[in-house]
Amino acid sequence: MWVWFSKLGSPKWFYELSGKWLPWLIAAMVIFMTIGLVWGLVFLPPDYQQGFTSRILIVHVAVAGTSLAFFPLMLVAGTVTLVWRMKLADMVAKHAAILGAWFSFITLATGSLWGSVMWGTWWEWTDSRLVSMLFQLFLLLGVISLRSALEDSETAAKACALLSIVGCINVVIIKYSVEWWNTLHQVASPVSLDPTSPNGPQFWIATLIMIVAVYLFLSVSLILSTRNEILERERRSQWVQDLVLKN
Amino acid sequence: MKPHRRKKLGIILFIAAGLSVAVGFTAFALKQNINMFYTPTQVAEGEVGAGQHFRIGGMVKTGTVLGATDSLKVNFVTTDFVSDVPIQYEGILPDLFREGQGIVAEGEMDAAGVFQASRVLAKHDENFMSPEVKAALDAAGASADNHMPGGTN
Numbered sequence: 001m002w003v004w005f006s007k008l009g010s011p012k013w014f015y016e017l018s019g020k021w022l023p024w025l026i027a028a029m030v031i032f033m034t035i036g037l038v039w040g041l042v043f044l045p046p047d048y049q050q051g052f053t054s055r056i057l058i059v060h061v062a063v064a065g066t067s068l069a070f071f072p073l074m075l076v077a078g079t080v081t082l083v084w085r086m087k088l089a090d091m092v093a094k095h096a097a098i099l100g101a102w103f104s105f106i107t108l109a110t111g112s113l114w115g116s117v118m119w120g121t122w123w124e125w126t127d128s129r130l131v132s133m134l135f136q137l138f139l140l141l142g143v144i145s146l147r148s149a150l151e152d153s154e155t156a157a158k159a160c161a162l163l164s165i166v167g168c169i170n171v172v173i174i175k176y177s178v179e180w181w182n183t184l185h186q187v188a189s190p191v192s193l194d195p196t197s198p199n200g201p202q203f204w205i206a207t208l209i210m211i212v213a214v215y216l217f218l219s220v221s222l223i224l225s226t227r228n229e230i231l232e233r234e235r236r237s238q239w240v241q242d243l244v245l246k247n
Numbered sequence: 248m249k250p251h252r253r254k255k256l257g258i259i260l261f262i263a264a265g266l267s268v269a270v271g272f273t274a275f276a277l278k279q280n281i282n283m284f285y286t287p288t289q290v291a292e293g294e295v296g297a298g299q300h301f302r303i304g305g306m307v308k309t310g311t312v313l314g315a316t317d318s319l320k321v322n323f324v325t326t327d328f329v330s331d332v333p334i335q336y337e338g339i340l341p342d343l344f345r346e347g348q349g350i351v352a353e354g355e356m357d358a359a360g361v362f363q364a365s366r367v368l369a370k371h372d373e374n375f376m377s378p379e380v381k382a383a384l385d386a387a388g389a390s391a392d393n394h395m396p397g398g399t400n
Contacts, residue, residue, distance in 0.1 A: 120341030
């Protein structure tokens, strides 16, 4: 296991392996995204109260759920950076922060659109779900700016790792905000296997497909940007030079 | 694992655990401040001071919505199925506003015990269903929207 673990830390090994995975991941992403979007935006039944506006859940729920994965991911990467000083973990963490900020932004934007139609407001500062999500965006922007503010890349990696570990607490707050405090935002919809009850399969199967699609999108984006980062940081190494000459 | 790495991992775990506890206590202490609204029962129990600007959240009691014909004035009663609070509002209501629907209103209590709202927002619950399913449930006599706003609160 330890051999495998230290191999994982090798940028060259990751670059080669991810190159083999990428076509498969991209193909799966396209398939899931197409099915999810067509199903969700064309065939999803209207909600009895919200009508077709509820179709925005296809994007909002999938992106919001996925956006909560970034801090746990950065927690793992940050811990590996701090304890084992693996460079690859820091490269992943760097791009996870940027992607995570975009995911958080899309969550807030789609939620705001939905809220403007259904709740009658774009934004409520008193809603803990909304504010904790905005806080996640600010935390991620904080991680990004912390990295660019520190000149020494090793210090930056350590500082960002620590902030990511601390920021993880906010994910728990986002998740449970609607249960611990009363909010305008709904609580999580419980899924039901029974098609004749609320939140039946006609709603959640399409949502589930979109969640898988968005996770695949996240993986593909993260792998692509990490590969770029590897080439950039290892540009003086022999294997990157060989790669450039070969192409 | 090498000893110095184990030590580092220990420090990280310690910091994470300490911060979680600190945030947990803070959140608990701020519970009412973080809540978006008071329930009608909390209002009836006098948890809100006189003249205080606050938000109230509850269901629109069925059969209580009275709209003026010559203005945007509307009167209705909000309930958490324990206590009721009458609300008066003048303005445009969200499309989702209807009897039996969760709402959050912002304003203050007047001397007569009527909540004078400056804003009314609609709250939808966690149940998504097609009109067909809703009709079938209603026919079966099971009211699916019989939920308190705010989940467990």
